[in-house]
Amino acid sequence: MSFEVPESVRPIRDAVHAFMIERVEPAEPVLQKGGEEGAELLGDLQRQAKAEGLWALGHPKELGGGGLPFLDYVYVNEVQGRSEYGQIALGTYTLQDSLMLHRYASEAQRERFLKPLVQAEINPSFAMTEPGISSSDPTQLTTAATLEGDEWVIRGRKWFTTLASRAAYTTVMCRTEDDGTSPYLSFSMILVPTDTPGYTIVRDTPVLGLDGAHCEVLYDEVRVPKDNLLGPRGHGFVIAQERLGPGRIFHCMRFLGQAQRAFDLMCARLHDRKAFGEPLAKKQLMQQHVFDSYNEIQSSRLLTLHAAHKIDAGDQARVEIGVIKVAAARMLHNVIDRAIQVHGAQGLTEDTPLDHMYRHARAGRIFDGPDEVHITTTARRILKEYAEGRTWEFGLR
Secondary structure (H helix, E strand, C coil): CCCCCCCCCHHHHHHHHHHHHHHHHHHHHHHHHCHHHHHHHHHHHHHHHHHCCCCCCCCCHHHCCCCCCHHHHHHHHHHHCCCCCHHHHCCCCCHHHHHHHHHHCCHHHHHHHHHHHHCCCCCEEEECCCCCCCCCCHHHCCCEEEEECCEEEEEEEEEEEECHHHCCEEEEEEECCCCCCCHHHCEEEEEEECCCCCEEEEEECCECCECCCEEEEEEEEEEEEHHHEECCCCCHHHHHHHHHHHHHHHHHHHHHHHHHHHHHHHHHHHHHCEECCEEHHHCHHHHHHHHHHHHHHHHHHHHHHHHHHHHHCCCCCHHHHHHHHHHHHHHHHHHHHHHHHHHHHHHHCCCCCHHHHHHHHHHCCCCCCCHHHHHHHHHHHHHHHHHCCCCCCHHHC
16 A cells, blocks of 8 residues: 555646645635635636536546545545545535435436536535534434325424535435334435425524534424435435545544645745744744644555555445544644644734635544544444454454
8 A cells, every 4th residue: 555646646646736726825805705706716717627527526427526546545645635625616515425426316316406417507515513412413303204195294403514504405314214214224314405395494503703604493394295205214324424434534534734835834924934033844843833733744645545455455444433523523623723823923824825724624633533432432343452352453344
């Protein structure tokens, strides 16, 4: 197993890297403000990506994507992650939803949702989390759907439904079985168009001051055809886990891209800024920031690529994924924090992208499962080996 970027991937990775640095990153101030100007600029970036063969690189070719193999896309995702807008500008932010539909959607669902999804003609959203319910124990979810004739009737409330205000539909995790079935076989996924009567966006839920992405949604007697069920009935958790596994690899690789950008900003600042007659780069405490950041970035990168190689070989890599989700999120927070410290008061302002990056980084320790859940489940899996008389053979796993 090599941790170097394969030569076969370098040309496309380099092209994405250039696209990010030369076009996406300079566009961030306008994109963050949103409005008509932001939407127009984003649309222009998407058209450029399509024209240059950089669109939806991780999506299968039969869906209209670039068809990059999993591991190749992992390396591309690293540089794409330098900006939160990278995956939107390059059409890959729908990958998890597209692959989920590709595997489970009916022909009618594929025609209505999947084809326009890959081309960014519509936006998806995914609803699982509920207010007042611990997301670390999703078997407590209360949003329920009952089959009445030829319709599912959905009643409940969800929040942190990403992009619901701009989405054409929401994939809703809801309880459909209430007959003593195992909790993990009691939930199903149902596709709900956002213009369905009873689907009401209650409020936007800002995350650390970042507005416009997360919504609380009320499902008040929402009725959709029974054919809107995604995959087998009662298999909601199975589908969700398949969606999350590779997705966490992609998250962590994007974390690495963000961290490397913060590292670039920090090192450039250390050379440009002078104090007491010499550049900050000459100060030992500042050199400690460089050392610690390099150490954490490289360590997280190797851990993440190891997990990616195991998944590519057909392994579920549960331990490896649990570790990287925690390690990479912490690494990202630490590196950006050091970069802010090096920039002093300026690092706290919008004069650099660091304040925006820092808030997103803190959220990374919560979404897709908080650190504590991954730590506990990973430790239990390792300890189980010893309980059964085995050891954890690092070199053989």
